[in-house]
Amino acid sequence: AVASGGKLLVVPTDGSHWLSMREVLGILSQKGHEIVVVAPEVTLYIKPSKDFVLKTYPVPLTQEGMEKEL
Numbered sequence: 001a002v003a004s005g006g007k008l009l010v011v012p013t014d015g016s017h018w019l020s021m022r023e024v025l026g027i028l029s030q031k032g033h034e035i036v037v038v039a040p041e042v043t044l045y046i047k048p049s050k051d052f053v054l055k056t057y058p059v060p061l062t063q064e065g066m067e068k069e070l
Contacts, residue, residue, distance in 0.1 A: 004032065005028075005031060005032025005033040005034060006033055006034075007033070007034045007035075007036075008025075008028065008033055008034070008035045008036070009036050009038065010025065010035060010036070010037045010038070010052070011037075011038045011039075012037065012039065012046060014039070014040075014043045014044050014045055014046055015044065015045065018045050018046055019045060022045075022049070022051075025037070025049075025051050025052055026049075026051045029050075029051035029052060030051075034053075035051065035052035035053070036052065036053045036054075036055060037052045037053070037054050037055070038055050038056075038057070039054065039055075039056055039057075040056065040057060040058075040059040041056040041057065041058055041059060042059050042061050042062065042063050042065075042066050044066075044070075
């Protein structure tokens, strides 16, 4: 069967939800889907990947500040 990939916009929650979703996005990317992930510029787990385009937005927190709070 012939199928064409679609375009996906993903606005994930950081943490364990993202870790599960990241695996799914990898599979979807391999099947030809174009994926854009929108996330805050400071996150625990959401990092750039070859499987999707990562677009970030500014937040009033630094990576160091977040790590210190944790």
